[in-house]
Amino acid sequence: MKLIIGNRNFSSWSLRAWLACRQSGLPFDLEVLPLYGPAWDERRRAEDLAPAGGKVPVLWDGAAVVWDSLAILEYLADKVGRDRFWPRDDAARGMARAMVAEMHAGFPALRGECPMNLRARIDGHVLSDAARGDVVRILTLWAQARARHGGGGPYLFGSFSAADIAWAPVVGRFITYGVPVPGFAMAYMEALWEHDWMQNWLELAEAEPWSVPAFEVQPR
Secondary structure (H helix, E strand, O other): OEEEEEOOOOOHHHHHHHHHHHHHOOOOEEEEEOOOOOOHHHHOOOOOOHHHOOOOOEEEEOOEEEEOHHHHHHHHHHHHOHHHOOOOOHHHHHHHHHHHHHHHHOOHHHHHHOOOOOOOOOOOOOOOHHHHHHHHHHHHHHHHHHHHHOOOOOEOEEEOOHHHHHHHHHHHHHHHOOOOOOHHHHHHHHHHHOOHHHHHHHHHHHHOOOOOHHHOOOOO
16 A cells, blocks of 8 residues: 655644554555645646545555545555444444544634644634634543543543544644643543654654645744
């Protein structure tokens, strides 16, 4: 398999796809493309990105091509067994799927006001009412998952799962923009941040030479 991603520091969808590949346990090659760099417009028209409309991430597996981070996760789950990605308990799995779907499609205010920038630490960032509403909803979901199904470990559903893969960039946003969270959420965020795969990603993101000015946000 080959996974094509954007800058680790800025590309939230790429982080999800990469974590999904790691969770699968399958070997894969990796290509990192600097988003919006001098060669970006030409590179995105290349044959290997064309099926995804010139966007990343894209996973190639022989003749199969899959784009969109959630589709990549589900494709890999089909290959290796869904229990590797999703909780085994029916109630927990149903809730995990709903939370991942909501994350995948929602929270536009938080996304727009807090672009992913893992290297940055921004003090005094003021969220709009809409973004604060997104944060409250996220914390409510996390609290419900931890209370109902999180007894087996430090992650949302106990063991590391598709839910943690989906929410990893949100954890990054909360850390970057200093979003205040209650103790249970901080404990979860710390557990996810300290995961070996996240530490590997963060180390490589720190070493990247590229910048995307539109994502270098200053405090509001």
